[in-house]
Amino acid sequence: MKKRIISLLLALVLAVSLLPVSAVAEAPASLGAAQEVPADKQLSQLVFRNGMMATAAEFPLEPQFEPGRKAYTVVVPDTVNGLNGFAAWATLADGASGKITANYTPVGVSNAMKITLTSGKANGQPLGRLFAANDFVGNTLQINVGDVTAYEITVVRCATLKSLAVTDQNSNALELTPAFKSGTYDYSLHMDKDATLQITPAASVPQSAQVTVNGTKWENGDTSVKPEWNAQKTASVVVEVSGGAAQSTKYTLTLTQEPEVERIEIVTLPVKTAYNSGDMFDATGMTVKAYFTDSSEKIIGSDALTCSPTGPLTSVIKEIEVAYKGAKTTQKITVSCGLSGTGTSEDPYLLQSEEDFARLRREVSYGNSFKGSYFKITQDVIFSADWEPIGCLKDGVSSAENGINMLPFSGNIDGGGKILTFAAGSKPLFNYVREASVSSFKIYAPYMDGYALVDQYTVDYGEDGRYSDGTGGSYAPGAPDTINISRVTLLSGSIIKNGGFIGGFASGGNTVNMTDCVVEKGVKIGCNADGTSAEGSHVGSFAGMVSGTFKDCVSYAEVYGVNRVGGIIGYKGQSMGFFNVLDCAFYGKVVASGDYVGGIVGSGYSAPSAPNTMCVVIKNCKSGGTVTGKDYVGGILGNESAVQCWDNGIGEIFKNSFDGKLTASGDHVGGIIGNMTSLNKYTIVEGNYYSAQCSAVRGIGSVQYVDTNCASHETASGAIYFDTSKALPGITGVEFKNHNRTDDPLGKDAVKLCRSTNESLLPDDNSAGTPGNTPATGDTGVLVWVIALPVTALAAAFVLKRKEREA
Numbered sequence: 041m042k043k044r045i046i047s048l049l050l051a052l053v054l055a056v057s058l059l060p061v062s063a064v065a066e067a068p069a070s071l072g073a074a075q076e077v078p079a080d081k082q083l084s085q086l087v088f089r090n091g092m093m094a095t096a097a098e099f100p101l102e103p104q105f106e107p108g109r110k111a112y113t114v115v116v117p118d119t120v121n122g123l124n125g126f127a128a129w130a131t132l133a134d135g136a137s138g139k140i141t142a143n144y145t146p147v148g149v150s151n152a153m154k155i156t157l158t159s160g161k162a163n164g165q166p167l168g169r170l171f172a173a174n175d176f177v178g179n180t181l182q183i184n185v186g187d188v189t190a191y192e193i194t195v196v197r198c199a200t201l202k203s204l205a206v207t208d209q210n211s212n213a214l215e216l217t218p219a220f221k222s223g224t225y226d227y228s229l230h231m232d233k234d235a236t237l238q239i240t241p242a243a244s245v246p247q248s249a250q251v252t253v254n255g256t257k258w259e260n261g262d263t264s265v266k267p268e269w270n271a272q273k274t275a276s277v278v279v280e281v282s283g284g285a286a287q288s289t290k291y292t293l294t295l296t297q298e299p300e301v302e303r304i305e306i307v308t309l310p311v312k313t314a315y316n317s318g319d320m321f322d323a324t325g326m327t328v329k330a331y332f333t334d335s336s337e338k339i340i341g342s343d344a345l346t347c348s349p350t351g352p353l354t355s356v357i358k359e360i361e362v363a364y365k366g367a368k369t370t371q372k373i374t375v376s377c378g379l380s381g382t383g384t385s386e387d388p389y390l391l392q393s394e395e396d397f398a399r400l401r402r403e404v405s406y407g408n409s410f411k412g413s414y415f416k417i418t419q420d421v422i423f424s425a426d427w428e429p430i431g432c433l434k435d436g437v438s439s440a441e442n443g444i445n446m447l448p449f450s451g452n453i454d455g456g457g458k459i460l461t462f463a464a465g466s467k468p469l470f471n472y473v474r475e476a477s478v479s480s481f482k483i484y485a486p487y488m489d490g491y492a493l494v495d496q497y498t499v500d501y502g503e504d505g506r507y508s509d510g511t512g513g514s515y516a517p518g519a520p521d522t523i524n525i526s527r528v529t530l531l532s533g534s535i536i537k538n539g540g541f542i543g544g545f546a547s548g549g550n551t552v553n554m555t556d557c558v559v560e561k562g563v564k565i566g567c568n569a570d571g572t573s574a575e576g577s578h579v580g581s582f583a584g585m586v587s588g589t590f591k592d593c594v595s596y597a598e599v600y601g602v603n604r605v606g607g608i609i610g611y612k613g614q615s616m617g618f619f620n621v622l623d624c625a626f627y628g629k630v631v632a633s634g635d636y637v638g639g640i641v642g643s644g645y646s647a648p649s650a651p652n653t654m655c656v657v658i659k660n661c662k663s664g665g666t667v668t669g670k671d672y673v674g675g676i677l678g679n680e681s682a683v684q685c686w687d688n689g690i691g692e693i694f695k696n697s698f699d700g701k702l703t704a705s706g707d708h709v710g711g712i713i714g715n716m717t718s719l720n721k722y723t724i725v726e727g728n729y730y731s732a733q734c735s736a737v738r739g740i741g742s743v744q745y746v747d748t749n750c751a752s753h754e755t756a757s758g759a760i761y762f763d764t765s766k767a768l769p770g771i772t773g774v775e776f777k778n779h780n781r782t783d784d785p786l787g788k789d790a791v792k793l794c795r796s797t798n799e800s801l802l803p804d805d806n807s808a809g810t811p812g813n814t815p816a817t818g819d820t821g822v823l824v825w826v827i828a829l830p831v832t833a834l835a836a837a838f839v840l841k842r843k844e845r846e847a
Contacts, residue, residue, distance in 0.1 A: 076110040081138055081185040083107060085131040088114055088193075092127045092164045097223060099126075101193075107133050113194045115287055117222065119202065119244045122147065122172045126195075127164030130157040130183065138186025144179055147172050157183075171195060174245050176286035198287040199249050204279065205240040206293070208232070209264075216293070226292050232365065233273070233297045237265040241279050241291075249283040273297040299332040301367040307339070310371065317377045317403045318352045321360050326371070330364055340364050347371075354408030355383075377403045381416075388414035388454070394423050397469075400449075401430040409474065410451030417458045417481055425463040429495055431472030440472070440498045442505035443520075448474035455481020459531070462488060464569065470494045474502075475513065477524040484531040487569040492536045494523060497544035497552070497586065512549065515587075515617055519549025522588075526555040530597075532562030537574050539584020539601070539610045540565055548617020548654075552588035561596035561628070566605070573600035573631070580610040580642065581626065587617035593624045603634035606642035606678070607665055615650035616689070620657040630667045635706070637669030638678035638714065639698055644691070651683035651773025655691020655723060664699045671706020674698075674714035674741065675730050683745065683773030685722040695727040702735045710741035712794045719786075720747035720764070720779045725793040732798030739794020740786075745771065747780045754787030 086105050089096040101112040120126060130140045140157040146169035157165050170179050176197045183191040200222065206214045206229060214237070216227045231237070241258060243249035251258040253265060254277055267275035275295040282288035311325035323342035330338045346363040355377040359370045378399040379389040391397055404410065430449050437445045449470060455478065460469065462485040469483075470476075473494055483492055491497075501507045501518045513521035525541060540559075542552055559581045564571055566579040578585040579601035582593055586609060595607060604611040607626030612619040626639055636643035640663055644656040656677065663675055672679040675698025685691050698711055708715040711730025719725070730739055746753070749763045762769035764777045783789040 075108040077108050077190045078188060079108075079133075080136050081188045081190045082133040082136050083130050083140070083183070083185070083190065084133040085129060086183065086191060087129040087164075089127055089129070089164055090120060090125055092124065092166060094129075094162060094164070096127070096164075110190065111192050111194075113196055115196050115198050116171065116178070117200045117244070118174060118176055118197050118283075118286060119200060119222065120171075120173065122170065122175075123168050124166040125173070126170055127166045128157055128183075129161070129164050130159060132159045132185070136185065138188070139184075141184045142167055143182040143184055143189075144170055146170065147177070147179065171197065176245065176248060176284035178285070196287055197285070198289050199281045199283045200244045200289050201241050201251075201279070201281055201291060202244040203242040204291060205242075207238045207240075208235040209238065211238070225290065226294070228294045228296065230296050230298045231267075232300065233269065235267075237267065237277065237295075239263045239265055239277065239279065241281070243281050243283070245283060249281050251279065251281045253277065253279050267295050269297065298365075299334040299336065301365045302331045302333055304328045304330050304340070304362070304364050304367045304369050306362065306369060306371060310342070313371070313373050315353050315373060315375045317354055317375060317399070317408070318406055319375070320351075321347055321349070321353060321373070323347050323362075326362070328362065328364060328369070330367065352406035354403050354406050356408050377408075379415075383410070383413035383415075383451075385414045385452075388416040391415055391417045391421070391453070392419045394421055394427065397421065397423070397427075397430070401428060404430055404449050405432050405447055407447055409448055411475065413451040415451055415453045417453065417455045417460075420459045420461070422461045423463060423466060425466055427462065427466050429467050429469060429471035431470050431496070433472070440496075440500065442507075443474070443500040443502050444505040446472050446474065446498075446500060448472040448476070448500075450475045452477040453481075454479055455528070457481065459484060461485075465489050468493050468495050471496045472498070473523045474500055475520050476522070477526075478528065479524075479526040480528070482529040482531050483534065485534045485536065487535045487537070489537055491538045491540065491542050491584070492530055492534070493525065493528070493541040495538075497522060497542050497546045497550070499545065499547045500550050501547065507547070507549070514551050516547070516549035519547045521551040521553070522546065524553045524555075525557060527557065528554075529558040530560065530563050532560040535564045535567050535569060535571060537567065538576060539579035540582045542582075543578060543580075543584025543586055543610070545585065546587065546613060548587045548614030550587060551618055552583060552586050554582055554588070554590045554593055556591075557582060557593045559595035559597040559628075563595075563597040564600070565597050566600040567598075573633070575633070576601050577603040577605070577634070578610040578642075579604075579632075580606045580608055581628070582608055584610045585613045586611075587613040587619055589618055589620040589622065590624055591620075591622040595624075595626050595628055597628045599628065599630045601632050601634075603632065604636045604642040604678070605630055605632040605634075605669070606638045606640060607663055607667070608640045608661070610642045611636075612641070612643065612645040612653075612656050615645045615647065615653035617654070619644070619654065621659075621661055622657075623660045625662040626665050627663075628665045630665060630669070632669040635670050635672045636678040636714075637667060637673045637704075639663030639665055639667045639675045639700055640677060640696070642678045643672070644677070644680040644682065646679065646681035651681075652686055652689070652775070653682050654689025655680055655682050655685050657690075657692045657694075658696055659692055659694040661696045662699070663697070666701045666703070668703040671704060672708045672714040672741075673702055673704035673706065674710045674712055675700060675702060675734055675736065676712045676728065678714045679708070679717075680713065680715070680723075681717050682723070683718050683771065684747070684775060684779060685718065685720060686776065686779070687722055690722045690724065692724045693726075693728060694724060697728070698730040698734060700731070700734060708741040709736055710739055710794070711736035711796065712739045714741045716740050716743050718745040718747065719743055719781065721781045722779060725785070727792070728794045730794065730796055732796045739790070739796065743786060745774075746785060747774075748784065749780050749782055750784045752787075753784040757786045759786060 088099045142155045178195040181193040253263045277293040279291040308327040326342045353375045381389040434445045459482045464486040507518040510518045581595035581597045645653040676696045712728045743759045765780045
């Protein structure tokens with residue numbers, strides 16, 4: 041049997057050996073694609089790369105190149121340059137011949153292109169415009185050998201990412217390994233086990249691509265991913281990008297948990313530990329040792345550390361906080377502000393030159409308010425024309441934002457009696473202040489383009505900007521006082537454009553306190569450089585529009601303006617807030633072209649929205665100057681607008697005297713008050729005196745409303761009378777009952793409010809009747825008083841004796 045099988049096999053071999061050679065060669069074609077290309081037209085090499093150099097990245101063929109296989113696919117990223125970013129290498133196989141050409145139709149062109157490929161050439165041949173850069177559209181390419189289409193290449197584009205950023209929930213960057221680069225699709229990173237990843241991919245062709253993160257479509261913005269850790273404490277995140285006809289690409293992030301940091305300690309100090317104000321902390325050279333929960337240790341360089349504060353250093357900063365992955369320690373530093381002294385009350389910082397003040401200004405601009413610090417001026421200082429005031433806003437903002445954006449000065453300056461001289465046209469010492477205190481110096485400014493001391497008096501509710509929160513100042517919990525000014529003198533020859541030392545639109549709680557300050561004769565307030573009126577409103581020797589208390593201040597200045605102009609203060613700044621002028625005197629000249637003008641105060645607060653404004657308090661003040669205005673002009677106060685004063689804002693015009701001269705064209709002109717909108721039990725006008733030579737015919741020029749229960753009150757004044765002990769009158773602003781007086785303030789009791797030095801006018805100063813008429817009710821007796829009234833610069837004492845009168 042075995043011999044028979046062997047005989048059959050031999051017969052078969054003999055039969056095959058007698059077949060033609062061509063029949064034997066063609067047989068394999070029926071078995072597969074390995075011999076689709078004729079042997080004499082085959083290539084031994086066909087390669088495509090990302091550029092002409094042999095070192096450029098290769099685009100692999102799918103399937104792998106075989107000389108006899110005809111059809112292939114090559115995948116090219118969407119970012120590849122379509123001009124010279126795709127090059128071909130070709131080499132003829134042994135026994136093959138023919139010219140090698142690449143044939144295709146370029147993108148955007150109707151005519152076909154044929155490019156010769158030199159067999160075995162070291163550099164590749166670019167196939168320009170085979171496709172476009174940053175596009176998902178591919179193409180078809182034919183490789184001819186001689187007149188035979190030997191190979192067909194389908195070029196497919198793939199969508200890619202041009203960047204992939206990963207941070208944790210605190211925006212700390214997480215490092216990918218390897219660093220992200222084109223053509224790499226697998227990455228690893230270490231992270232805290234409780235962290236949340238923020239994935240920010242950027243597609244290379246963003247207008248057409250779609251990106252998903254773990255299967256969730258990514259929109260503009262970060263995608264948060266909470267890792268799902270397995271038992272091996274690893275997790276993965278897959279970012280896939282696709283678009284149009286392009287092949288999608290997946291990027292895989294393999295996550296590994298880091299052990300937690302228990303603590304850190306500094307093992308190498310930073311190179312620099314001593315700084316000047318304004319420097320930035322430099323961690324160069326600093327290393328820390330991190331101790332992990334798995335008992336491992338690691339030296340951490342400065343680049344991986346977080347140090348704070350990150351802004352300019354100031355002298356109040358004594359140490360830097362150093363942090364690494366939640367663990368913290370501190371590094372001590374020293375910061376010099378460049379001034380002599382330590383800033384205590386016993387060893388104050390010394391201010392001896394303009395440069396010292398500039399150092400102070402720079403440190404304040406870096407965020408050091410110097411609250412609780414003390415300064416002493418030890419030399420007269422002359423400021424140059426380019427002086428910039430102390431205190432500013434934070435970078436990039438234009439509004440104080442209720443104090444949030446302010447970088448104010450909050451220290452204490454003792455001027456030591458020195459003189460601060462400012463160049464003509466310059467700005468004052470300060471811009472923004474908060475809870476500051478200055479005293480005992482003199483200011484000379486041939487022309488100050490602003491206020492004399494503080495140029496930016498604005499709404500300030502503290503660092504948090506909240507009126508209802510905080511320790512606050514003397515008036516409101518969230519409104520810090522602005523400044524205390526004492527024993528500061530404005531020297532003769534100075535011209536101040538705006539209203540005195542300070543002014544502006546601030547909160548009623550931003551209190552300004554001035555004590556024992558002087559404006560000398562020869563000073564002009566509210567004027568241009570040439571001494572003419574600057575035509576501003578809210579002008580006074582010491583303040584323009586302001587809230588606060590002014591005590592024992594004296595002015596001999598010439599004060600110019602339009603409306604709300606006063607010898608001491610121009611205007612009560614807000615409906616609420618303190619406004620007290622106590623024991624002050626004015627012996628200068630007030631010249632206003634408009635209304636609301638007073639020898640001491642131009643006007644109380646006035647606005648339709650505040651008919652119950654807190655009234656002004658003016659007590660024991662003297663005015664011997666000249667007061668000129670259009671209407672609402674008074675020797676002490678021009679106007680008070682409260683329709684009904686309440687017990688939270690009691691007004692007092694008490695024991696003031698006016699011995700100057702009034703000039704006005706209106707009907708609301710008084711020796712003490714030009715106009716008092718209303719009188720009730722909370723408007724205390726009492727014991728005031730004015731000279732009969734002042735030109736006013738009455739102490740209060742006009743009164744609109746009187747709230748009293750006196751049934752026999754006068755009627756000649758034209759005032760509207762009502763009695764809130766019985767009923768409300770239906771007048772806007774009169775909201776509460778029992779605010780009534782009990783006297784006849786414009787009639788028989790008028791002399792208790794304001795009294796003239798002219799005996800013939802007693803007791804009917806306020807036109808309660810014709811001068812010389814007897815009172816409305818019987819009144820006999822003798823009243824003797826002494827008044828110190830300034831006559832020029834002297835005080836004259838006189839005694840007035842009230843004659844007996846019969847009913």
